[in-house]
Amino acid sequence: MTADSTSSRPLAGRRAAVTGSTSGIGLAIAEALARAGADVAINGFGDHGPALEAVSAHGARAIFAGADLADGKAAQAFVHDVQAGLGGLDILVNNAGIQHVAAIDEFPEDRWDAIIAINLNSNFHTIKAALPSMKATGWGRIINIASAHGLVASPFKSAYVAAKHGVVGMTKSVALELAETGITANAICPGYVETPLVKGQIADQARVNDMSEEDVVRNIILAAQPSRRFVQPAHVGELVLFLCSEAGGSVTGSALSIDGGWTAR
Ligand code: NAD
Numbered sequence: 455m456t457a458d459s460t461s462s463r464p465l466a467g468r469r470a471a472v473t474g475s476t477s478g479i480g481l482a483i484a485e486a487l488a489r490a491g492a493d494v495a496i497n498g499f500g501d502h503g504p505a506l507e508a509v510s511a512h513g514a515r516a517i518f519a520g521a522d523l524a525d526g527k528a529a530q531a532f533v534h535d536v537q538a539g540l541g542g543l544d545i546l547v548n549n550a551g552i553q554h555v556a557a558i559d560e561f562p563e564d565r566w567d568a569i570i571a572i573n574l575n576s577n578f579h580t581i582k583a584a585l586p587s588m589k590a591t592g593w594g595r596i597i598n599i600a601s602a603h604g605l606v607a608s609p610f611k612s613a614y615v616a617a618k619h620g621v622v623g624m625t626k627s628v629a630l631e632l633a634e635t636g637i638t639a640n641a642i643c644p645g646y647v648e649t650p651l652v653k654g655q656i657a658d659q660a661r662v663n664d665m666s667e668e669d670v671v672r673n674i675i676l677a678a679q680p681s682r683r684f685v686q687p688a689h690v691g692e693l694v695l696f697l698c699s700e701a702g703g704s705v706t707g708s709a710l711s712i713d714g715g716w717t718a719r
Pocket residue numbers: 473474475476477478479480497498499500521522523524549550551552572599600601602643644645646647648649650651652
């Protein structure tokens with residue numbers, strides 16, 4: 455089935471999977487894709503009921519495909535489950551990710567391994583599993599949610615920075631390999647995004663530092679983000695929709711910043 459770029463649901467007929475979409479940015483991306491008419495598979499830990507309901511509410515088909523993406527075989531099986539459940543996979547969004555903050559000489563080995571496995575290796579496994587059918591249909595979109603930390607570093611985030619730089623580099627290679635196939639591969643590099651997790655941190659920091667929540671946002675959390683405004687999860691969803699559009703077909707191998715000016719410094 456092909457999508458109709460002139461309709462209000464330009465992705466009708468497309469099948470999408472978004473990893474780590476039970477919350478945060480992934481959920482906003484899944485909702486944006488569903489609103490544009492795509493059938494969507496969601497994934498992630500925790501109660502997936504509310505996320506499935508929110509995505510279904512947009513009228514397209516929504517399914518849940520559970521998998522622990524830290525396991526490469528499970529990541530490949532996840533793609534095959536989605537293909538079976540939705541009848542194919544045209545749009546793959548690798549979004550699942552975790553963080554751990556510690557000095558390199560105190561970094562727990564198991565946290566290093568988990569961050570590299572989930573934030574980087576899972577992208578390799580899902581892309582590898584998704585490509586044969588995308589190549590067969592001659593259309594595909596691979597969108598990897600990296601980070602501003604895929605382009606620049608911060609202290610105490612060595613595993614996350616290594617993984618996200620790896621995602622950006624891998625995306626470029628994949629794009630070059632696929633340049634003539636109708637399949638694009640891009641990385642999106644958000645700055646600080648206002649997710650439920652970040653909102654919780656604001657309240658905690660305000661209490662610990664005896665500051666107003668406004669001052670915590672401006673002077674602590676968003677100190678590196680020149681706009682001093684959070685990126686909204688829905689804005690990342692809109693960028694994903696652009697990459698899935700016909701015009702987005704000209705964009706491949708890019709690391710697209712959506713960071714309020716962070717990496718312009
Ligand atoms: P979040 O914690 O709200 O969501 C992460 C999702 O990944 C959840 O659905 C979780 O269940 C899932 N997940 C975690 N480990 C998994 C595993 N092993 N297998 C399957 N699913 C797993 O996080 P978020 O802030 O929405 O972040 C989403 C992505 O965006 C991450 O890759 C993150 O690095 C990136 N990012 C976030 C920000 C930010 O400010 N929030 C900024 C830049 C980049």
